[in-house]
Amino acid sequence: MTPEFHREVGIPRVAAIEYPYGRPVGEVNDRQGQREVLLAALSVFEKAKEPGQVFNLPFTWPEEPKHTDWQPPEISPIIKLHLDEIKALGAKLRKKQS
């Protein structure tokens, strides 16, 4: 999901997938798609030979990020607490890009 966290905590084996938060195995009621993801993840158990290896799975989520609706109905407490800081970072990023 967020294999970047591997750099912070060190994970024994990572099967990285670019799927939205809350649905790492796949879409609702998509038995075949879920099986393909899980079989690929299972293969990592036999491919990984040393601690810390990251295996990128090839799957692509069918929706664009803005349509994935993964966020909670209300902003989480920690985000609410730091909202001004987050917005300021966003503004800085937009300025950098323009």
Add this chain to the structure above:
Amino acid sequence: MMSEHGKVVDGFRFMPPSLSAWIGKDIPDQPYSGKIPWTPLEKPIKEAAFTLVTTAGISMKSDPPFDLEREKREPAWGDPSFRKIPRTATEGDIEVSHLHINTGYIKEDINVMLPLTRFAEFEKEGIIGSLAPTCYSFYGFQMDATALLTESAPQMADQMRRENVAAVLLTPA
């Protein structure tokens, strides 16, 4: 980082850029330099007993849900406890308590997060040795993981040992 097909996963693809920048600022640029726990797989997966662990805050309706009220009062605190989820659990048996994701999809199909049905199929088909009787959920928002690591994790590990688990698939929310 291994990729047989050229794809390198962007873990922040679904996150707004401002939030990615805020979360990403605490992640080191360099690879992890500490010691990473390692248990070699002792047998082929078709002979191994698996269990599943998720960070999604899933609990059985018969158990207390994860404590979201305290987190609302103390935004840097996340419930460090864990719940056992029997392998037979279905959507009708569970609560999903999580303040950082849309939990609706998991309530529709538990397998998007905790793939109990898919692993039962794999067991039946001989792809894995077995799925253990007990699977687990904890709550992934842990800014201080001490209690999770010192209290919950050893209890989960003990139960896994009692059920002869050889491999664990952890699905982060």
